[in-house]
Amino acid sequence: xxxxxxxxxxxxxxxxxxxxxxMVDLGVPADHLTRELGKLGLSGWKLQFTRDARKGIGGTRAxxxxxxxxxxxxxxxxxxxSHPHEHxxxxxxxxxxxxxxxxxxxxxxxxxxxxxxxxxxxxxxLAIFAHLAQAEAKIHGVSVDxxxxxxxxxxxxxIDIVGAAIAIDWLKPDxxxxxxxxxxxxxxxxxxxxxxxxxxxxxxxxxxxxxxLGAAPFETTTPTGAAILIASADGFTNTMDFAxxxxxxxIGHKDGPIPNLLRxxxxxxxxxxxxxxxxxxxxxxxxxxxxxxxxxxxxxETAGYVLERLLAAxxxxxxxxxxxxxxxxxxxxxxALCAPEREAALTEIFLRETTTLGLRRRxxxxxxxxxxxxxxxxxxxxxxVKTGWLDGRRLKSKPxxxxxxxxxxxxxxxxxxxxxxxxxxIARQAPTP
Numbered sequence: 001x002x003x004x005x006x007x008x009x010x011x012x013x014x015x016x017x018x019x020x021x022x023m024v025d026l027g028v029p030a031d032h033l034t035r036e037l038g039k040l041g042l043s044g045w046k047l048q049f050t051r052d053a054r055k056g057i058g059g060t061r062a063x064x065x066x067x068x069x070x071x072x073x074x075x076x077x078x079x080x081x082s083h084p085h086e087h088x089x090x091x092x093x094x095x096x097x098x099x100x101x102x103x104x105x106x107x108x109x110x111x112x113x114x115x116x117x118x119x120x121x122x123x124x125x126l127a128i129f130a131h132l133a134q135a136e137a138k139i140h141g142v143s144v145d146x147x148x149x150x151x152x153x154x155x156x157x158x159i160d161i162v163g164a165a166i167a168i169d170w171l172k173p174d175x176x177x178x179x180x181x182x183x184x185x186x187x188x189x190x191x192x193x194x195x196x197x198x199x200x201x202x203x204x205x206x207x208x209x210x211x212x213l214g215a216a217p218f219e220t221t222t223p224t225g226a227a228i229l230i231a232s233a234d235g236f237t238n239t240m241d242f243a244x245x246x247x248x249x250x251i252g253h254k255d256g257p258i259p260n261l262l263r264x265x266x267x268x269x270x271x272x273x274x275x276x277x278x279x280x281x282x283x284x285x286x287x288x289x290x291x292x293x294x295x296x297x298x299x300x301e302t303a304g305y306v307l308e309r310l311l312a313a314x315x316x317x318x319x320x321x322x323x324x325x326x327x328x329x330x331x332x333x334x335x336a337l338c339a340p341e342r343e344a345a346l347t348e349i350f351l352r353e354t355t356t357l358g359l360r361r362r363x364x365x366x367x368x369x370x371x372x373x374x375x376x377x378x379x380x381x382x383x384x385v386k387t388g389w390l391d392g393r394r395l396k397s398k399p400x401x402x403x404x405x406x407x408x409x410x411x412x413x414x415x416x417x418x419x420x421x422x423x424x425x426i427a428r429q430a431p432t433p
Contacts, residue, residue, distance in 0.1 A: 002268035003373065005242045006173035008229065009263040010181040013220025016160025018250035018262040019228055020062035023167035024049050026248030026264055036166045037159055039115045043067075045155050047163075052251040055259040059249025064156040105133040105147045108158065113308060117162070118169055120402050125165035126312035127231040132223060134313070134345055135204040143352060144345070157224055164228045169402075171266065172384060174373045178233045180210040184220030202226045209236050216256040242267035288316065288364050289343045293356040294323065296331035303334060306353045313349055314342035337364075369395060378425045380407045380418065385426055397426050 008014065024030050030049050037047070044067035052061040112125050136147045149157075168176070183198045183206075190199060197213070198206070201223035209229070211221075244267050252260035295303065303320055310318040321333040334354065338346050343361070350359050369388035376385050384400040399422045407422075408415040 002243075002270055004172065004174045004375065005265070005267040005269055006168070006171060006176045007240065007242070007265040007267060008176075008178040008233075009265070010179050010221070010229070012215065012252070012258055012260055012262065013182045013184055013222075014225035014229065014262050015220075015222040015252065016157060016164065016224035016228070017062045017064070018252050019225060020047075020160060020163050020167070020250065021049065021060040022248045022250030022262045022264040023164070023171075024062065024248070025060040025250060026171070026246055026266055028167045028170050032170060033163050033166055036117060036121065037163055039117050040111060040158070040162060041115065042111075042155050042158065045159060047159065054251055054255060054261050057249060057259050057261060059251045059261055061251040061253070064159045066156055103149055103154075103158075105129060105144065105149060108149065109309070109312070111158075112162065113305070117166070118402065118406070120172075121162070121165045121169040123165075123311060124168060124231060125162045126308065127314070128161050128165060128227045130309075130312045130314070131205060131227045131231050132201065135201045135223070135227075139200045139204055144348060160224055161228070168232060172403075173266075174384075175234045176232045178209070178229050178236050179238050180212055180236070181206060181226070181229065182212050182215045182220050184216045184218050185214045186217045186219070188219045199223060205230050209233075210238075215258050216260065218254055218256065220252075220260070240265070240267075242269040287340065288366050289338050289340055290335060290362050290364055291338070291343070291346055291350060291359055292333055292335035293350060293354065293359040294325060294331055294333050295354060295356060296325050296329050298332075298355045300332075303332060303354075306334065306349065309349050309353060310336045310346055313345050314338060315346055376426065376429060378422055380411070380422065383407070383422055399423065399426065 020033070024033070030047065034047050046065050048063040048065055050061050050063070051058060053059065108129055109126055112122055112129070115122065117125070130144075132149070133144045133147045136142075136149075137144045140147075183202065185197055187194050187196055188199050189195075197219045198211075198221065199219065202221055205223060205226040206221075206229075242265075244265055246266040248264045248266075250262040250264070252262070254260055307318050307320065315336040315338045318334075318336040321335065323331050323333050325331045334350070336346050336350075347359065347361075350356065369390060371386060371388055373384055373386050375382045383403045385397050386400065387397045388395045399419065404415060404419050404422060407413070408418045411418075
């Protein structure tokens with residue numbers, strides 16, 4: 001039961017367009033990206049992918065071409081700002097003088113939420129923007145909702161970010177790992193003036209990640225690239241203990257002393273427990289925090305919106321429970337489970353986005369079955385299946401809902417029928433205990 005690994009070699013940094021190029025080079029269909037991005041309802045853009053090379057290493061270069069008088073072809077993104085910025089501004093070593101649209105974080109989130117993107121891609125895109133908004137809010141001392149993206153609010157950067165979410169969702173890795181991240185060197189021009197690399201948002205986003213400076217005299221990792229990593233990575237490591245299946249190269253627009261490219265590996269790693277080396281019954285996770293409040297004066301539509309915001313901001317789970325309050329008033333309890341480091345961000349969402357005047361918190365210990373994920377062949381095509389193990393024994397298996405939904409949509413079949421058929425096939429293929 002191999003585990004599917006997506007590994008980012010960021011020894012030359014990462015930007016939004018380099019990431020798109022690497023994903024297409026890795027095998028994500030360009031027409032799939034274009035088709036799915038069309039669901040955002042943005043106009044005046046097109047994606048262009050061309051073959052290019054740096055220091056003799058070939059790969060794919062991505063350009064988001066906008067319909068604007070300057071004929072601007074987007075290269076690297078730059079740092080987001082929460083107030084007007086100066087022109088020209090820096091795009092990872094390139095300067096452009098063109099107008100960008102300005103959009104608030106809430107507007108971008110609403111655009112993504114009302115789109116018909118696949119659930120997995122939608123969640124990841126919201127998470128990437130949430131990480132960017134949280135970084136900007138901290139830098140400028142404002143609330144997350146008051147952050148207004150300028151460069152990152154422009155159509156080209158929205159395409160970079162949502163395109164990243166669509167590509168990763170298409171690849172469907174079980175784990176995402178990242179190497180130490182090269183930040184580059186020199187200075188970057190932005191609304192704050194001429195600042196040394198890394199840009200403030202990049203530094204804030206990568207606070208917990210291993211980073212390096214100085215391999216190139218320009219910005220090699222942009223805020224968009226940093227946000228993609230932080231929203232997606234299961235861990236940072238320079239150890240490659242997996243079997244490589246494919247390698248993709250995303251070519252940057254600038255050249256320098258090292259090959260300006262992002263290298264991404266699609267790989268596999270065996271993870272199945274064996275009878276001779278049985279897995280423990282359960283594994284203890286880190287202490288988690290439960291936040292919750294009772295609400296009797298908020299609509300279900302608003303509660304659903306807040307639920308999505310909590311998940312995008314890093315909640316491990318979030319749910320709504322119907323309750324009766326005093327005088328038999330129908331109400332609901334809104335709850336979220338999160339890691340301790342996400343507590344502050346989620347608390348702000350509770351207090352700003354709901355009608356509550358306070359909330360409860362408690363620490364809980366988590367015990368989980370050992371889990372593995374494998375991709376199995378079915379009559380409908382490949383389906384990812386998550387399995388829980390108890391003392392080395394297969395206890396339960398469950399097909400991924402996103403895969404079942406995709407099959408039902410593509411084949412025009414009722415979702416319950418697809419799920420029933422796939423579960424029967426899983427049961428037939430499961431080894432006898």
